[in-house]
Amino acid sequence: xxxxxxxxxxxxxxxxxxxxxxxxxxxxxxxxxxxxxxxxxxxxxxxxxxxxxxxxxxxxxxxxxxxxxxxxxxxxxxxxxxxxxxxxxxxxxxxxxxxxxxxxxxxxxxxxxxxxxxxxxxxxxxxxxxxxxxxxxxxxxxxx
Amino acid sequence: xxxxxxxxxxxxxxxxxxxxxxxxxxxxxxxxxxxxxxxxxxxxxxxxxxxxxxxxxxxxxxxxxxxxxxxxxxxxxxxxxxxxxxxxxxxxxxxxxxxxxxxxxxxxxxxxxxxxxxxxxxxxxxxxxxxxxxxxxxxxxxxx
Numbered sequence: 001x002x003x004x005x006x007x008x009x010x011x012x013x014x015x016x017x018x019x020x021x022x023x024x025x026x027x028x029x030x031x032x033x034x035x036x037x038x039x040x041x042x043x044x045x046x047x048x049x050x051x052x053x054x055x056x057x058x059x060x061x062x063x064x065x066x067x068x069x070x071x072x073x074x075x076x077x078x079x080x081x082x083x084x085x086x087x088x089x090x091x092x093x094x095x096x097x098x099x100x101x102x103x104x105x106x107x108x109x110x111x112x113x114x115x116x117x118x119x120x121x122x123x124x125x126x127x128x129x130x131x132x133x134x135x136x137x138x139x140x141x142x143x144x
Numbered sequence: 145x146x147x148x149x150x151x152x153x154x155x156x157x158x159x160x161x162x163x164x165x166x167x168x169x170x171x172x173x174x175x176x177x178x179x180x181x182x183x184x185x186x187x188x189x190x191x192x193x194x195x196x197x198x199x200x201x202x203x204x205x206x207x208x209x210x211x212x213x214x215x216x217x218x219x220x221x222x223x224x225x226x227x228x229x230x231x232x233x234x235x236x237x238x239x240x241x242x243x244x245x246x247x248x249x250x251x252x253x254x255x256x257x258x259x260x261x262x263x264x265x266x267x268x269x270x271x272x273x274x275x276x277x278x279x280x281x282x283x284x285x286x287x288x
Contacts, residue, residue, distance in 0.1 A: 020237075025167070025270070027274075059205050059207055060205075061204075063219055063288070065221070065285035068285070071202075071219050073217045079215065079228050082217075082224055089164070089277070091164065093164075093241070093272045093273055095239065097226075097228070097237070097239075124270075126169070128171065129233070131235060133233070141211070
């Protein structure tokens with residue numbers, strides 16, 4: 001079942017409920033503990049994930065915590081990519097929140113899995129901003 | 145049922161499943177369309193929300209889109225606060241992802257609701273990073 005099929009479930013009996021965004025909430029377990037404590041590597045792989053998904057990078061903010069752990073956010077024209085790492089547990093929390101039908105969150109999630117060397121992954125996908133507009137909506141700004 | 149009660153559900157038969165973070169995923173509908181298109185106001189209310197919750201601000205990144213819409217992320221020592229606004233629909237998506245037992249996401253969510261003049265709100269709360277450590281865990285870095 002692709003995303004378009006899912007969206008059609010909201011479009012019944014003449015009621016047009018449109019969906020603004022899709023939010024992939026991912027848990028990566030048993031990651032490489034050195035990689036996920038390296039701010040430069042995390043920044044590189046997250047920016048690559050944005051590019052691979054087709055999203056448009058706007059701004060980034062990354063931070064290394066003491067004694068370990070990295071947080072990184074990439075603001076994109078279509079919303080955001082976020083990662084928080086806990087090297088002491090080999091765990092990373094990743095959020096990919098995008099709008100529109102063009103961005104492929106799963107390509108980004110797959111790239112991140114490989115780069116983190118994660119042995120176990122779970123992903124919850126949810127719709128954000130279900131609007132009863134009665135008409136087609138524009139998902140993202142005209143320009144960043 | 146408070147958070148401590150919920151966490152105890154994971155602690156049965158000698159298996160200690162600890163939870164790293166709590167993630168509040170909020171939808172604000174019918175907000176004041178001028179307020180949610182004002183980057184300065186959005187930045188102010190999000191930083192206030194961080195302070196009210198008890199979280200520790202680390203870095204911020206805010207961006208105004210053309211022709212309308214604001215994205216804002218506050219990196220905190222305990223993870224992040226995020227907002228995306230669609231003034232054309234009066235809608236805002238807010239994420240509050242925090243670690244530990246001290247931060248009160250609901251105080252922040254309530255402050256944001258009032259400041260956005262949102263007439264309708266829905267919140268999904270989920271656990272992030274459920275770890276089978278068998279011991280107590282440290283939720284956040286020692287210092288930012």
